[in-house]
Amino acid sequence: MSNSIHLNKIHIQDVFTFLESLPNDYIDLAIVDPPYNLKIADWDNFKSKKEFLDFSFEWIDLMLPKLKNSGSFYIFNTPYNCALFLNHLKNKKVYFQNFITWYKKDGLSYCKRRYNNNQESILFYTMDAKKYYFDYESIRIPYNSVERIAHASKKGILKNGKRWYPNQNGKLCPDVWEITSERHKNKINGKVIKQNHPTPKPKEMIERMIKASSKSGDLVLDLFSGTGTTSIIANQLGRKYIGCEINKNYIDSSLSILDIKTKRSKNE
Incomplete structure (x- = not known):
């Protein structure tokens, strides 16, 4: 293992430089909550669908060699984007396991030109067809x-x-998970409260993934860490972790960060 790899820290760094710094065949489990291109923040705003997909496919292709042959990964996104990711992954040496539907129970929606969105999707893949932990x-x-x-x-x-x-x-x-969103759970007197990060994932959901797809002592990759929920839960469950986030202001204060000057200029 390279001496430059710092475990149990969140690396404040662009995703491409970070992934390029990791050894191959290194990660047991990756939990990835990347941009959705929904324009909710600067890091989620792309000039075109092509720019978003080029960005997404590039980090996916950089990530895959970093996983062990026995490893697994989960990717969050919209159902439509997950379908495009699935299509991109169909010719890779990876094995599709589930297209998970997260029913967020997120309160009122007002779309009147189509069905209201009340779900997100999660792709679950393994690096081997049979030799993986579950x-x-x-x-x-x-x-x-x-x-x-x-x-x-x-x-x-x-x-x-x-x-x-x-x-x-x-x-x-x-493969349908009924878990209330953090946004909805944290309402005060029925009102949505602005959070430090706009899209934190529920702790119980991340705990489910880590328990199912890793063992004590395994290394969990927390890519696009946000507040660092995955890293916190991994640590609580006796796993090692390594994370990457471009904005250190999002990171939970309980986590240790490694602030590294970025080498590439990419929207993250």
């Missing part, structure tokens, strides 16, 4: 029908000639 037991969720499950716990339910009993830790996690 701990499904650690991310079980509660069953929906409390009364039916309580009955089944005592006498079971007959399914296909066999008696089924519910797992005491809940059901297997599906």
Whole structure:
């Protein structure tokens, strides 16, 4: 490992220079919350769709060699952008696992020319078709029908000639995640409060990804760190982390930063 690599820190650096500095076959899990091109801030504002996609495909292509063959990665974005990312990834040596729908429960919307948006998407990929870590037991969720499950716990339910009993830790996690957004959770008296970063991801969502796709001691890449939620949760769960964020003012004060002069001028 290069002596210049500083673990358990957020590197204040452009994403391209940062990725170029990392060794190949280095990362166990990458959780990536990149720009969406929704114009919510300077770093999310691109001159054209082509500029946004060129930017996105470049960081994706730089990131992939940094992951171990046993590694996994998650990418957040809009459903439309995720479809384009998926198309870009189809000829790469990576393996699609899930197109996850995040139902944000984000309150009122007022679109009257199409269906209201109440979701974001998450692509889940692995670097190998079979040899990757996935701990499904650690991310079980509660069953929906409390009364039916309580009955089944005592006498079971007959399914296909066999008696089924519910797992005491809940059901297997599906690919639709009903998790309230931080923006909605942090409302005061029903009003949205301006946050330090406009798009923080829910802690319980990041915890699910890290528990499912990494082991204690693994290295988690927190690309486009924002406030650093992924790094904080990784540390709490006994993982190592390394992050990258262009704006140090977003970073949670509990995290250590490494402020590096950027070498490339790219919108991030």
